[in-house]
Amino acid sequence: MEFAFNRRQWLMTPGVYKHENNMIKSLLIIGIGGFFGSIGRYLFAHWIYRWFEPVFPLSTLVVNILGSLLIGIIYSLSEKGALMPAEWRIFLTVGLLGGFTTFSTFTFEMVVMLRDGQYFNVFSYALLSVFASLAACFFGMFLIRSL
Numbered sequence: 001m002e003f004a005f006n007r008r009q010w011l012m013t014p015g016v017y018k019h020e021n022n023m024i025k026s027l028l029i030i031g032i033g034g035f036f037g038s039i040g041r042y043l044f045a046h047w048i049y050r051w052f053e054p055v056f057p058l059s060t061l062v063v064n065i066l067g068s069l070l071i072g073i074i075y076s077l078s079e080k081g082a083l084m085p086a087e088w089r090i091f092l093t094v095g096l097l098g099g100f101t102t103f104s105t106f107t108f109e110m111v112v113m114l115r116d117g118q119y120f121n122v123f124s125y126a127l128l129s130v131f132a133s134l135a136a137c138f139f140g141m142f143l144i145r146s147l
Contacts, residue, residue, distance in 0.1 A: 029087055033095015041100045067097050067104030075108065 045059035052058055074092050078084045097104045106129060113122045 025087075026090060029091045030095040030098070033091040033097075034099035035095075037096040037099025037101075039099075040096075063101050064103035064107075067101035068107035071097055071104040071108050072111070 041059075041063055044063060048059040048062065071093055074084070074089065074097075078089050093105075110122050110125060113119075113125065
Protein backbone atom coordinates (compact mmCIF):
# COMPACT_ATOMS: atom_id res chain seq x y z
CA MET A 1 0.00 0.00 0.00
CA GLU A 2 1.36 3.39 -1.00
CA PHE A 3 1.44 5.84 1.89
CA ALA A 4 2.12 9.38 0.75
CA PHE A 5 1.53 12.16 3.24
CA ASN A 6 1.46 15.87 2.54
CA ARG A 7 0.81 17.66 5.84
CA ARG A 8 -0.13 20.95 4.17
CA GLN A 9 -2.61 19.27 1.84
CA TRP A 10 -4.01 17.17 4.69
CA LEU A 11 -4.74 20.09 7.02
CA MET A 12 -5.72 22.88 4.71
CA THR A 13 -8.75 23.51 2.58
CA PRO A 14 -8.03 24.16 -1.12
CA GLY A 15 -6.84 27.69 -1.79
CA VAL A 16 -6.71 28.66 1.86
CA TYR A 17 -3.93 31.17 1.29
CA LYS A 18 -5.37 32.64 -1.90
CA HIS A 19 -8.49 34.14 -0.32
CA GLU A 20 -8.91 35.57 3.15
CA ASN A 21 -12.53 34.33 3.28
CA ASN A 22 -11.31 30.73 3.02
CA MET A 23 -8.96 31.27 5.95
CA ILE A 24 -11.75 32.73 8.08
CA LYS A 25 -14.03 29.85 7.10
CA SER A 26 -11.31 27.31 8.00
CA LEU A 27 -10.67 29.00 11.35
CA LEU A 28 -14.38 28.95 12.19
CA ILE A 29 -14.65 25.27 11.23
CA ILE A 30 -11.62 24.41 13.38
CA GLY A 31 -12.89 26.51 16.28
CA ILE A 32 -16.31 24.86 16.27
CA GLY A 33 -14.68 21.43 16.15
CA GLY A 34 -12.33 22.37 18.99
CA PHE A 35 -15.27 23.59 21.05
CA PHE A 36 -17.03 20.23 20.77
CA GLY A 37 -13.81 18.23 21.21
CA SER A 38 -12.84 20.05 24.39
CA ILE A 39 -16.29 19.69 25.90
CA GLY A 40 -16.33 16.03 24.86
CA ARG A 41 -13.06 15.40 26.63
CA TYR A 42 -14.28 17.10 29.80
CA LEU A 43 -17.56 15.16 29.83
CA PHE A 44 -15.79 11.89 29.06
CA ALA A 45 -13.38 12.39 31.97
CA HIS A 46 -16.28 13.24 34.24
CA TRP A 47 -18.13 10.09 33.16
CA ILE A 48 -15.06 7.83 33.60
CA TYR A 49 -14.39 9.12 37.10
CA ARG A 50 -17.99 8.55 38.12
CA TRP A 51 -17.38 4.83 37.55
CA PHE A 52 -13.68 4.38 38.37
CA GLU A 53 -11.40 5.58 41.17
CA PRO A 54 -9.04 8.32 39.93
CA VAL A 55 -5.90 6.37 40.86
CA PHE A 56 -4.61 6.24 37.28
CA PRO A 57 -5.24 8.80 34.48
CA LEU A 58 -7.63 6.38 32.77
CA SER A 59 -9.68 9.02 30.97
CA THR A 60 -6.57 10.60 29.44
CA LEU A 61 -5.23 7.23 28.40
CA VAL A 62 -8.52 6.22 26.79
CA VAL A 63 -8.99 9.63 25.13
CA ASN A 64 -5.49 9.50 23.66
CA ILE A 65 -5.91 5.96 22.34
CA LEU A 66 -9.39 6.75 20.98
CA GLY A 67 -8.11 9.93 19.31
CA SER A 68 -5.29 8.00 17.67
CA LEU A 69 -7.76 5.42 16.41
CA LEU A 70 -10.08 8.12 15.04
CA ILE A 71 -7.38 10.10 13.25
CA GLY A 72 -6.23 6.88 11.58
CA ILE A 73 -9.80 6.16 10.47
CA ILE A 74 -10.39 9.70 9.23
CA TYR A 75 -7.12 9.84 7.33
CA SER A 76 -7.77 6.45 5.74
CA LEU A 77 -11.26 7.54 4.70
CA SER A 78 -9.99 10.77 3.15
CA GLU A 79 -7.19 8.87 1.40
CA LYS A 80 -9.74 6.72 -0.44
CA GLY A 81 -10.84 9.62 -2.61
CA ALA A 82 -13.61 12.16 -2.39
CA LEU A 83 -15.34 10.47 0.56
CA MET A 84 -14.64 13.41 2.84
CA PRO A 85 -14.54 17.08 1.88
CA ALA A 86 -11.59 19.11 3.16
CA GLU A 87 -13.86 21.11 5.45
CA TRP A 88 -14.99 17.94 7.25
CA ARG A 89 -11.42 16.68 7.45
CA ILE A 90 -10.16 19.81 9.22
CA PHE A 91 -13.29 19.96 11.40
CA LEU A 92 -12.76 16.38 12.58
CA THR A 93 -8.96 16.25 12.83
CA VAL A 94 -7.65 19.73 13.64
CA GLY A 95 -10.81 20.89 15.40
CA LEU A 96 -12.62 18.02 17.11
CA LEU A 97 -9.65 15.71 17.74
CA GLY A 98 -7.39 18.68 18.41
CA GLY A 99 -9.74 19.71 21.19
CA PHE A 100 -10.32 16.15 22.33
CA THR A 101 -6.64 15.17 22.29
CA THR A 102 -3.36 16.16 20.72
CA PHE A 103 -1.96 12.70 21.19
CA SER A 104 -3.72 11.53 18.03
CA THR A 105 -1.57 13.85 15.92
CA PHE A 106 1.57 12.73 17.74
CA THR A 107 0.73 9.09 17.00
CA PHE A 108 -0.17 9.75 13.38
CA GLU A 109 3.11 11.55 12.74
CA MET A 110 5.00 8.58 14.21
CA VAL A 111 3.07 6.17 11.97
CA VAL A 112 4.04 8.25 8.93
CA MET A 113 7.71 8.15 9.94
CA LEU A 114 7.54 4.39 10.58
CA ARG A 115 6.02 3.76 7.17
CA ASP A 116 8.74 5.92 5.62
CA GLY A 117 11.42 3.86 7.39
CA GLN A 118 12.56 6.75 9.59
CA TYR A 119 13.13 4.55 12.64
CA PHE A 120 15.66 6.83 14.32
CA ASN A 121 13.29 9.80 13.92
CA VAL A 122 10.40 7.82 15.45
CA PHE A 123 12.51 6.80 18.44
CA SER A 124 13.88 10.33 18.90
CA TYR A 125 10.48 11.96 18.47
CA ALA A 126 8.81 9.61 20.96
CA LEU A 127 11.50 10.05 23.60
CA LEU A 128 11.78 13.81 23.15
CA SER A 129 8.01 14.30 23.13
CA VAL A 130 7.40 12.31 26.27
CA PHE A 131 10.42 13.33 28.31
CA ALA A 132 10.55 16.96 27.17
CA SER A 133 6.83 17.31 27.94
CA LEU A 134 7.36 15.79 31.38
CA ALA A 135 10.31 18.09 31.99
CA ALA A 136 8.37 21.14 30.79
CA CYS A 137 5.43 20.25 33.03
CA PHE A 138 7.69 19.83 36.06
CA PHE A 139 9.51 23.05 35.18
CA GLY A 140 6.22 24.95 34.94
CA MET A 141 5.12 23.57 38.29
CA PHE A 142 8.50 24.50 39.78
CA LEU A 143 8.22 28.08 38.45
CA ILE A 144 4.77 28.59 39.90
CA ARG A 145 5.69 27.00 43.24
CA SER A 146 8.76 29.22 43.53
CA LEU A 147 6.75 32.45 43.17
